[in-house]
Amino acid sequence: MPKLPDDLYRRWLEAVFPTPALHEDFIPPERWLQQVWRHQRLRRELLCTIDGEPVRVLHPGFWNRGAGPDFQQAILQFGEAPAQQGDVEIDLVPAGWRGHHHATNPAFQKVILHVIWDARHDAAGRPALALRPFLDAPLSELAPWLQTEAPRLLPDNVPGRCAAPLADLTHDALEGLVRQAALARLTRKASEFAVRARHAGWRQSLWEGLVGGLGYRHNVWPMRRIAEITGAGGTPPLADLLGAQARLLGLAGLLPADLPARNGDYVRALWDRWWRERDHFHGSMLPSGIWRLGGLRPANHPHRRLALAGHWLYNMLPGEGFDAWLADSDPHPDVSEALHRVLGIPSDSFWDHHWTLGSGPMLQSRPLLGRPRLTDLAVNAVLPWLLARAETGADPLVRRRIEERYLEWPAGEENAVLRLARQRLLGGRRRCLPRSAAMQQGLLALSQDFCAHADARCTGCRLPGLVDGTFGGRQTDENGRGEPAAVGGGAGPQPRLSAESSRLPPSGGVRNVP
Numbered sequence: 040m041p042k043l044p045d046d047l048y049r050r051w052l053e054a055v056f057p058t059p060a061l062h063e064d065f066i067p068p069e070r071w072l073q074q075v076w077r078h079q080r081l082r083r084e085l086l087c088t089i090d091g092e093p094v095r096v097l098h099p100g101f102w103n104r105g106a107g108p109d110f111q112q113a114i115l116q117f118g119e120a121p122a123q124q125g126d127v128e129i130d131l132v133p134a135g136w137r138g139h140h141h142a143t144n145p146a147f148q149k150v151i152l153h154v155i156w157d158a159r160h161d162a163a164g165r166p167a168l169a170l171r172p173f174l175d176a177p178l179s180e181l182a183p184w185l186q187t188e189a190p191r192l193l194p195d196n197v198p199g200r201c202a203a204p205l206a207d208l209t210h211d212a213l214e215g216l217v218r219q220a221a222l223a224r225l226t227r228k229a230s231e232f233a234v235r236a237r238h239a240g241w242r243q244s245l246w247e248g249l250v251g252g253l254g255y256r257h258n259v260w261p262m263r264r265i266a267e268i269t270g271a272g273g274t275p276p277l278a279d280l281l282g283a284q285a286r287l288l289g290l291a292g293l294l295p296a297d298l299p300a301r302n303g304d305y306v307r308a309l310w311d312r313w314w315r316e317r318d319h320f321h322g323s324m325l326p327s328g329i330w331r332l333g334g335l336r337p338a339n340h341p342h343r344r345l346a347l348a349g350h351w352l353y354n355m356l357p358g359e360g361f362d363a364w365l366a367d368s369d370p371h372p373d374v375s376e377a378l379h380r381v382l383g384i385p386s387d388s389f390w391d392h393h394w395t396l397g398s399g400p401m402l403q404s405r406p407l408l409g410r411p412r413l414t415d416l417a418v419n420a421v422l423p424w425l426l427a428r429a430e431t432g433a434d435p436l437v438r439r440r441i442e443e444r445y446l447e448w449p450a451g452e453e454n455a456v457l458r459l460a461r462q463r464l465l466g467g468r469r470r471c472l473p474r475s476a477a478m479q480q481g482l483l484a485l486s487q488d489f490c491a492h493a494d495a496r497c498t499g500c501r502l503p504g505l506v507d508g509t510f511g512g513r514q515t516d517e518n519g520r521g522e523p524a525a526v527g528g529g530a531g532p533q534p535r536l537s538a539e540s541s542r543l544p545p546s547g548g549v550r551n552v553p
């Protein structure tokens with residue numbers, strides 16, 4: 040075999056990530072600016088706004104790759120003012136603020152700093168900072184790192200104070216802790232179903248839980264409202280499936296006023312049905328602006344979710360089907376497949392081939408209810424609802440069976456909330472936790488119960504102290520081994536707050552932006 044050229048790999052990288060010509064007027068791509076801010080590759084002691092006010096970054100915030108500001112929960116101090124918590128938005132040029140409609144988007148109300156590349160004026164109506172004068176190295180030096188390493192490196196400001204003590208737990212201790220957090224979350228959701236059932240009945244509470252679950256994550260409340268209206272008695276009988284879908288889409292305010300260029304016949308058929316009963320629901324229709332559509336993946340679009348709920352509405356979703364599924368002591372080897380048969384939908388001639396009312400045909404057909412959504416519905420609605428009902432009976436075996444189903448449920452899709460929880464609590468590393476929905480739910484529970492009550496610097500959070508106080512520092516497993524739990528992907532240095540972070544003042548003066 041011929042000898043490899045010494046610079047082969049470097050040349051590959053240069054071919055894949057060519058460094059642009061960095062002339063004086065070069066404007067870097069926005070993703071470079073995000074990485075500079077995320078890793079704080081700045082001469083931080085010199086930072087000031089374009090108006091000359093000093094800025095101290097107590098925490099840069101957490102990188103948001105979805106809709107909304109680029110960094111959330113940042114903690115900044117302007118001049119001598121008290122530190123404040125809010126979001127940071129990054130645009131290449133000042134005009135990006137208006138050009139991207141941030142000024143009128145409620146999601147950007149909490150932005151406390153507009154970061155741009157290089158300008159002396161900004162019209163965002165809030166403090167602005169130009170990055171270019173404060174880079175900690177020339178852009179020509181930073182460019183290769185920004186292109187290759189920066190996006191996948193976890194900045195040391197992200198792992199929380201609990202990450203180090205949690206990393207010291209044995210595998211069993213960590214798994215047990217996360218499992219308990221998951222079960223606490225299940226119990227909490229069950230009690231919410233029980234409360235709702237007291238007022239609306241078991242069937243209605245399930246209907247609202249399922250339809251609300253379809254709104255995850257930004258449209259839960261509009262979906263729940265639709266479920267409240269359609270579950271109430273006295274609604275006109277439905278003639279067919281299309282009528283059920285038309286009712287839900289019409290109530291949602293999501294039937295287009297003008298027939299779209301594509302799928303005009305289908306939308307016209309929906310309107311034909313909605314016209315007939317629109318008066319009945321007069322006063323209950325939701326304004327279309329209530330839906331958050333920005334940044335949604337096509338599979339999560341409310342059009343599609345309501346079309347799915349239309350099947351359940353038309354077919355009178357059977358609560359007994361869930362009881363039978365639970366009572367089956369030996370369901371299909373894949374427990375989720377068995378539930379899919381209860382909730383599933385045979386096929387839909389339009390929605391198996393279209394993401395939204397206005398989209399063209401898909402290259403490959405997709406079922407309305409896929410596995411990721413089924414997992415969300417199982418752990419957030421079906422199992423908590425069954426548990427709530429089981430609590431009214433006297434059979435402890437039923438509760439145990441529900442918990443077993445919950446704990447063995449296969450893992451669902453990762454999402455931004457889960458990813459951040461993993462980064463903050465586990466330092467971004469994939470500990471050898473089982474790949475299960477319960478482990479995901481447990482991490483979400485810890486994040487909700489602890490992170491949601493602290494700021495980005497973990498100020499005042501009691502979890503690190505509880506872990507240390509309970510497990511007493513470095514753990515040994517039952518065999519007396521002193522190694523912490525195995526770490527998937529290789530053990531790196533223990534995540535600790537940077538020296539700078541740990542010097543930061545207490546957050547007594549931090550205030551949230553209303």
Ligand code: SF4
Nearest residue numbers: 199201489490497500
């Ligand atoms: S707020 Fe608490 S639970 Fe969240 S990362 Fe910080 S120390 Fe951990």
